[in-house]
Amino acid sequence: MAQTLRDQLPASGSGGRGWVPPGTHPDPRPPDEADVVVVGGGVVGWSVAYWLKVLEGWRRRHGMKVLVVERDPMYSRASTVLSAGGIRQQFSLRENIQMSRFSASFLRDINKYLGVPNEPPIDIQFQPSGYLFLASPQNAAALEATVKVQRDEGAQVTLLSPTQLKEKFPWMNTEDVAVASYGLEDEGWFDPWTLLNAFRRKAISLGVQSCSGEVRAFVTSANHMLPSAPPSARIRYAHVYMPDSLEYQPVACAIVVNAAGAWAGKLLEAEGLPRGLCQPPLPIQPRKRYVFTWHCPNGPGLSCPFVIDTSGAYFRRDGSAGNYLGGMSPPKEEEPDASDLSVDHGYFQEQVWPRLARRVPAFESLRVRGSWAGYYDYNTFDQNGVLGPHPRLENLFLAAGFSGHGLQHAPAAGRAVAELVVKGRYETLDLRRLGWDRLVAGEPLQEHGVV
Amino acid sequence: MLKIIIPTTMLLPLTLLSPPKHMWTNITLHSFLIASISLQWLTPTYYPNKGLTPWTSIDQISSPLLVLSCWLLPLMFMASQNHLEQEPTTRKRIFTSTIILAQTSILLAFSASELMLFYIAFEATLIPTLILITRWGSQPERLNAGIYLLFYTLASSLPLLIAILHLQNQIGTLYLPMLKLSHPTLNNSWSGLIASLALLLAFMVKAPLYGLHLWLPKAHVEAPIAGSMLLAALLLKLGGYGIMRITILVNPPSNNLHYPFITLALWGALMTSAICLRQIDLKSLIAYSSVSHMGLVVAATMIQTQWAFSGAMILMISHGLTSSMLFCLANTNYERTHSRILLLTRGLQPLLPLMATWWLLANLTNMALPPTTNLMAELTIVIALFNWSSLTIILTGTAILLTASYTLYMLMMTQRGTLPSHITSIQNSSTREHLLMALHMIPMMLLILKPELISGVPM
Numbered sequence: 001m002a003q004t005l006r007d008q009l010p011a012s013g014s015g016g017r018g019w020v021p022p023g024t025h026p027d028p029r030p031p032d033e034a035d036v037v038v039v040g041g042g043v044v045g046w047s048v049a050y051w052l053k054v055l056e057g058w059r060r061r062h063g064m065k066v067l068v069v070e071r072d073p074m075y076s077r078a079s080t081v082l083s084a085g086g087i088r089q090q091f092s093l094r095e096n097i098q099m100s101r102f103s104a105s106f107l108r109d110i111n112k113y114l115g116v117p118n119e120p121p122i123d124i125q126f127q128p129s130g131y132l133f134l135a136s137p138q139n140a141a142a143l144e145a146t147v148k149v150q151r152d153e154g155a156q157v158t159l160l161s162p163t164q165l166k167e168k169f170p171w172m173n174t175e176d177v178a179v180a181s182y183g184l185e186d187e188g189w190f191d192p193w194t195l196l197n198a199f200r201r202k203a204i205s206l207g208v209q210s211c212s213g214e215v216r217a218f219v220t221s222a223n224h225m226l227p228s229a230p231p232s233a234r235i236r237y238a239h240v241y242m243p244d245s246l247e248y249q250p251v252a253c254a255i256v257v258n259a260a261g262a263w264a265g266k267l268l269e270a271e272g273l274p275r276g277l278c279q280p281p282l283p284i285q286p287r288k289r290y291v292f293t294w295h296c297p298n299g300p301g302l303s304c305p306f307v308i309d310t311s312g313a314y315f316r317r318d319g320s321a322g323n324y325l326g327g328m329s330p331p332k333e334e335e336p337d338a339s340d341l342s343v344d345h346g347y348f349q350e351q352v353w354p355r356l357a358r359r360v361p362a363f364e365s366l367r368v369r370g371s372w373a374g375y376y377d378y379n380t381f382d383q384n385g386v387l388g389p390h391p392r393l394e395n396l397f398l399a400a401g402f403s404g405h406g407l408q409h410a411p412a413a414g415r416a417v418a419e420l421v422v423k424g425r426y427e428t429l430d431l432r433r434l435g436w437d438r439l440v441a442g443e444p445l446q447e448h449g450v451v
Numbered sequence: 452m453l454k455i456i457i458p459t460t461m462l463l464p465l466t467l468l469s470p471p472k473h474m475w476t477n478i479t480l481h482s483f484l485i486a487s488i489s490l491q492w493l494t495p496t497y498y499p500n501k502g503l504t505p506w507t508s509i510d511q512i513s514s515p516l517l518v519l520s521c522w523l524l525p526l527m528f529m530a531s532q533n534h535l536e537q538e539p540t541t542r543k544r545i546f547t548s549t550i551i552l553a554q555t556s557i558l559l560a561f562s563a564s565e566l567m568l569f570y571i572a573f574e575a576t577l578i579p580t581l582i583l584i585t586r587w588g589s590q591p592e593r594l595n596a597g598i599y600l601l602f603y604t605l606a607s608s609l610p611l612l613i614a615i616l617h618l619q620n621q622i623g624t625l626y627l628p629m630l631k632l633s634h635p636t637l638n639n640s641w642s643g644l645i646a647s648l649a650l651l652l653a654f655m656v657k658a659p660l661y662g663l664h665l666w667l668p669k670a671h672v673e674a675p676i677a678g679s680m681l682l683a684a685l686l687l688k689l690g691g692y693g694i695m696r697i698t699i700l701v702n703p704p705s706n707n708l709h710y711p712f713i714t715l716a717l718w719g720a721l722m723t724s725a726i727c728l729r730q731i732d733l734k735s736l737i738a739y740s741s742v743s744h745m746g747l748v749v750a751a752t753m754i755q756t757q758w759a760f761s762g763a764m765i766l767m768i769s770h771g772l773t774s775s776m777l778f779c780l781a782n783t784n785y786e787r788t789h790s791r792i793l794l795l796t797r798g799l800q801p802l803l804p805l806m807a808t809w810w811l812l813a814n815l816t817n818m819a820l821p822p823t824t825n826l827m828a829e830l831t832i833v834i835a836l837f838n839w840s841s842l843t844i845i846l847t848g849t850a851i852l853l854t855a856s857y858t859l860y861m862l863m864m865t866q867r868g869t870l871p872s873h874i875t876s877i878q879n880s881s882t883r884e885h886l887l888m889a890l891h892m893i894p895m896m897l898l899i900l901k902p903e904l905i906s907g908v909p910m
Contacts, residue, residue: 033589035790056731056794063731064792221878232876236789252589254790255873395788395873422794424869 030211030240033252034067036421037238038259039215039267041070042080043192043407044399045259046199047414050114053206055415055422067251068203069240071214077341079261080196080407082374084291084316084325086189086306087408088131089155090181092146092448093384096405097153098429099412104186106411107195114202122198124190129305129317130183132169133449134359136310140178146448147181156185171300171362176310189306189316192407199410213240218272219250220393232392233277257397257417262286262375264386264400277392280439284386284401287378288338292348293318293325296366300324308451313355323369328352329404329451341373376404382444385409387416388435397421398436403450452507452562455521458485459555466547471540475532478547482525489521495910500564500628508564508627512695512760515768515905516561520685522894523775524554527677529887530779533786534675546587550677553579557685561692566615566625569696570608573653573689577604580686583678584670593673599666607656607663610649617646618700630699639703647701647708654697657690658749660712661719664742671738672791676782679734683741683778684771691745691767694752695760709753716753717836717846720746724853728860732791733784736861737777740817743854744770747847751832754839757908762831764907769816769824769895776813776891780806783884784865787877793864795873800866806880807866809888816895818858819851824898824905 036052038045049066056063075081087107089100106113111121135143143159150157160182162174168182204210215238222233237250260267265284299322306316315326328351330336336344348368357364379386379401390396397420399413400406406413416431426432438445462481469477492501492514500508509517527550535543553576560572577600585597619625622635637643656663667687671679698705723743730736748766751759783806784796800807819825829851836843898905 031591033789035792035795064790064795252789254788254792254795389872394875397873420872424872 028209028211030067030069030213030249030251031065031209032249033065034209035064035253036066036255036257037215037251037253038066038068038257039238040259040261040264040400041068041073041200041210042075042078042259042261043196043199043410044080044261044402044413045070045257046196046203047410048257048259048399048417049208049414050199050203050206051411051414051418052421053203053208055418063207066203066208067253068208068210069213069215069238070210071212071243073212075196077375079375079377080410081193082291082341082372083192083407084189084327085192085407086131086187086316088183088187088306089150089153090131090133090146090157090183090187090449091405092149093445094149094153095429095431095434096384096409096447096449097150097155099409099431100405101154101186102412102415102429103408103410107190108186110195110198114198116202116205119201122194124194124198126188126190127317128185128188129303130185130187132183132305132307133181134177134308134310135179135181136176137178139310142448143179143181150181155183157181157183169300169303169305171304171360172307173359173361182305187306195407195410211240213242213249215239215267215270216241216248217270218256220272220274222274222277223272230274230277232394233274234394235273235396239272253395255395255397255421257399257421259399261400261406262377264377264398273393282386282398282401283380283439285378285380286338286375288336288341288373289327289329289376289404290336290343290347290371290373291325291327292352292371293323293369294363294366295321295323295369296363297322298362299366300360300362307359309355309359311355312451313352313359314451315356315360324363324366326352326356328355336373338375341375343371343373345371377401377406378403381439382446383450384445384447385413385434386436386439387413387431388420391436391440403447405450452502452504452509455485455489455517456555456558458488459521459524459551459558462551462554463548466544466551471543474540474543474547475528479525479528482521482528486518486521486525489518492517493904499909503564503628505626506565506568507559507562509562511909512692512764512907513561515764515907516685516688516692517558519688519768519771520554520557520561522890523680523684523771524550526775526779526887526890527680529883529890530680530782531675531677532883534782546583546677549579549582550681553583553681557689560689564627566627566630566696567619569693570612570615573657573693574608576686576689577601580670580674580678580681583681584674587675587678588673589675590673592669596666596669596673600670603656603663603666604653608653611653614646614649627696635700637701637704643704644708647704650697650701651694651705651708651712654690654693655712655749657693658687658745659690659742660749661715661722661742661746664719664723667742668735668738671741671778672732672734676778679778679782680775683737683774687741687745688767688771691748691752691763694749695763698752698755705753705755713750713753713843716746716750717843717850719743720750720850721846721853724850724857727857728853731793733781733793733796733861733865734778734791736793736857737774737781740777740854740857741770741774743850744774747829747832747850750843751835754835756835756839758831758838759835761906761908762828762835764828765824765902765905766828766832768898768905769828772891772895773813773816773825776809776888777817779884779887779891780810780813783880788874793861795871797864798866798868798870799874799877801870802874802877803880805885806888809885809892810862810866812892813888814858814862818855822899823895824902827902 217239219237220233239248241248265282304317308314313328383403385402556575563569751763
C-alpha cells in the first residue's frame with residue numbers, strides 16, 4: 001500500500017533541486033545574467049568552464065557565475081563524441097606539442113583533477129599504444145626534422161627504419177617507407193565521451209551552470225553608439241534561443257567564450273555583431289570526415305599503434321577482438337558536403353580500403369562493421385586552433401579551430417583561456433602565437449601533421 | 452513638517468502625470484527642492500521638539516536622519532536613470548512611485564512622535580523595498596533575498612506590535628514627549644524581560660545585529676542601485692533610531708539584557724570585517740561592511756550614555772552617505788562590465804581615472820580617515836565603550852584595524868592590480884555619475900566643519 005501511495009505522487013525532480021511544479025520545462029532555463037557565457041558544451045567548452053572555476057581558487061562556490069550553453073544536449077553532431085579519440089605529441093608546431101603534453105599529464109592524473117568525492121573514479125580507457133607516422137622517401141627529411149622538434153619539447157618519440165619496423169610490426173608491408181616515427185609514451189587513444197562527462201560532472205560540482213539553447217544573436221555596446229564605426233565594442237547580452245522555439249532569453253554577460261567547435265565561424269556571423277568589427281571573418285568551417293570500423297580476424301594484434309600511412313589513410317585497433325577503425329581525410333578538391341552527417345560507403349571501398357590493404361596485407365579480407373561521420377572544426381587558414389581574445393570585440397574569447405585535434409588539446413586550451421580571464425595572461429603554456437593576430441596579419445602558422 | 456510631507460506626496464502625481472521627456476528632470480529637480488527645504492530642520496531651537504504635533508515631532512535625533520533621507524531621494528533617482536533606460540515609460544513611473552512611497556513612509560517613521568505611528572511607518576517601508584528588490588533585481592536569487600528580508604523583519608516586528616499594544620494598555624499613552632516625562636518602568640520579572648526583548652528585537656534585526664543579519668547581504672546584493680541605497684542609507688538607520696527611542700522604555704530589565712546585545716554587536720563588527728576580506732562579490736563586500744559599522748551603532752545605543760548616543764548618530768549619518776556612495780560606485784562598475792565579481796572588475800584606475808578619485812575618497816571615509824565625521828563617530832563610540840568596560844577596546848580596536856584592511860583591499864582590487872584582459876576600452880564616466888558622487892561627498896566634507904548638526908546633542 002505504501003508503494004501505491006508513493007506512486008500517486010508526481011515524479012520528483014532531481015534530488016538536489018527538490019520539488020518542481022508540474023508543467024515546467026525539464027531542461028534548465030538560462031538565467032538573466034551570468035559572468036561568463038561559454039557558447040558550446042563540447043569538451044573544449046566544459047574544459048574552459050572547469051578551469052575557470054579551478055583557477056578562481058578557494059572562492060569557487062560563490063564566485064563567478066559560469067554558464068555553458070549547449071544547443072544539442074544529445075550531442076548528435078558534436079565533434080567531441082564522434083572523434084576517434086587519439087592523443088599524440090607528434091606535431092610540427094611547438095605549441096601543439098606542448099598542449100598535447102599538458103593534456104597527457106592531465107589525463108594521467110585525471111582522478112586528481114576531475115575526481116568528485118563519493119562518485120566512482122573516472123576511467124577513460126586510455127590505450128597507450130602510440131602513434132606511428134610512416135614517411136615515404138620524399139617526406140623522410142621533413143619527418144626527421146619534426147621529430148627533432150618534438151624531442152626538443154620533451155616528447156618521447158623515436159625514429160624507426162624499415163627493418164626495425166618489420167621487426168616490431170611483422171604484419172606491416174614496409175615497401176615505400178623510408179622512415180617512421182613512433183611515439184613511445186603519452187600517445188594512444190581514449191574514450192572521448194568519458195572525458196566530456198568527467199569535465200561536466202566536475203564543473204557542475206564546482207558550481208558551473210548549464211542550459212540548453214542556441215546563441216543566435218548578441219547585443220553589443222556598438223548598438224547604442226553613433227553609426228560612425230567604433231574601434232571596438234563590448235558584448236552586453238547574448239540571446240539564448242530555446243530549442244524549437246522563437247523564445248529567447250537575453251543573458252547579460254561580462255565575458256563570452258566561443259567554444260562552438262565546427263560552428264565557431266558561424267557564431268561570429270550572428271546577428272547583432274557589428275560587421276565592421278568582425279573582419280577578417282573567422283575562417284573555421286565544419287568539414288565532414290568519415291570513420292569506418294571493420295573486423296579482421298588475422299589483423300595486427302594488441303601492439304597495433306595508431307598508424308598513419310604515407311598515403312594519408314589511418315587506422316587503429318578498436319578493442320581487443322580484432323576490430324579496427326580508420327579512415328582518410330579526402331584531398332581538398334573532394335571535400336564531402338558538410339550539411340549532414342550521412343556516410344559515403346563507396347569512399348571506403350574505393351579510397352581507404354585499397355591503401356590500407358597495401359600497407360597491411362591481412363586487411364585484404366575484412367568485414368565492414370559500421371561507419372559514422374563527424375565534423376572537424378577546420379581552420380581553413382592554417383589548420384591550427386585559434387585561442388585568445390578577439391581583437392575588436394573586447395570581451396569575446398575564442399577556443400576553436402583545432403582541425404581534428406580539439407579533443408586532445410581540450411584540457412590545455414581550457415586552461416589557457418581560463419588563465420587569460422582570471423590572471424590576465426598565459427602562465428602555464430605560452431600560446432600567444434595561436435592568437436587572432438596571425439589571422440589579421442595574414443601569417444599562417446602551418447601545422448604539417450594534420451591527419 | 453507638512454511643508455515636506457505634502458510636496459513628497461505630491462511627487463507621486465508628478466511622476467505619474469509628467470510627460471515622458473521631462474519625467475526624470477521634474478522628479479530630480481523637485482526632490483532637490485524638497486531636500487533644500489528640509490535643511491531648515493537643522494537650525495537650532497530652544498524647544499525640545501520642533502514642529503510638535505500629536506503625530507509628528509522633530510528633535511535632535513530625528514532631524515539629521517530626516518535631512519539625510521530627503522537628500523538621498525534625488526540621488527536615488529539619478530543613480531537609477533541608466534539601468535531603467537531600456538524600460539517602457541510606465542515601468543519607469545512605477546519604479547519612481549515605489550521609491551517615493553518608501554520615502555514618505557521613512558519620513559513618517561523618523562518624525563513620528565507616537566510609537567504606534569512609528570510602528571506603522573516602520574512596517575510600511577518594507578513593502579516598497581520588497582517590490583524594488585523582487586521586481587527590479589537582476590538575478591534569480593532575488594526571490595530568496597526578498598523572502599529573507601520580509602520574514603526576518605516581520606517575524607521580529609510582530610512581538611514589537613504586541614509589546615507596544617501592551618504598553619499602551621499599561622501606560623495609557625504612547626506619545627513620546629509624555630513617555631520622556633513620565634519614564635515608565637517595566638517589572639524586573641520574566642514578563643518584563645520578554646517585553647523588553649520584544650521591543651528591542653525588531654530593531655536589532657533591522658540594524659542589523661550580527662546574529663540576525665543574514666537578510667542583509669542577500670537583500671543588498673540583489674537589489675537594484677536605488678534599492679541598495681535605500682536599504683543601506685536609510686532602512687538600517689531605522690533600526691538604530693528605533694533602539695534610541697525604545698531604550699527609555701526598557702529600564703530596568705535592560706540592565707541585564709544589554710549584555711548579549713553588546714557582545715554580539717562588537718563580536719559581529721569584528722567577524723563581518725573579517726568576512727569582508729574573503730568576499731568575491733563587490734556588493735556583498737560593501738553589504739558586510741554595513742553590518743560591521745552598524746554593529747558599532749548597536750553597541751553604542753545599548754550602553755545609553757550621552758557620548759555613545761552622539762557617536763551613534765554621527766556614525767549613522769556618515770555611514771549612510773559613505774555606504775550609499777560605495778554602492779553607487781559599485782553600480783557604475785556593474786553597468787559597464789555586467790559583473791560584480793572582484794576578479795573581473797579590477798585594475799580600473801588606468802581606464803577611469805576620474806572615477807578612481809571618487810573611489811579613493813569613498814574608501815578613505817569608509818575606513819574612518821581623519822578628519823572625516825566617520826572618524827569622529829568611531830572615536831566617540833570607542834571611547835564611550837571603553838568607559839563602560841575597558842576590555843571592549845580589544846574588540847573595537849581589532850574591528851577598526853580590519854575595517855582599514857578590507858577597505859584598502861577593496862580599493863586595491865578595484866583600482867590597481869593586473870589589468871583585465873577583457874576590458875580594453877570602457878565607456879567613459881558620465882557627468883551624471885560624477886554629479887552623483889560629488890553630491891554624496893560634499894555633505895560629508897561640509898559636515899567636517901560643523902559636526903554638531905548631526906551629533907544628536909540638543910542645540
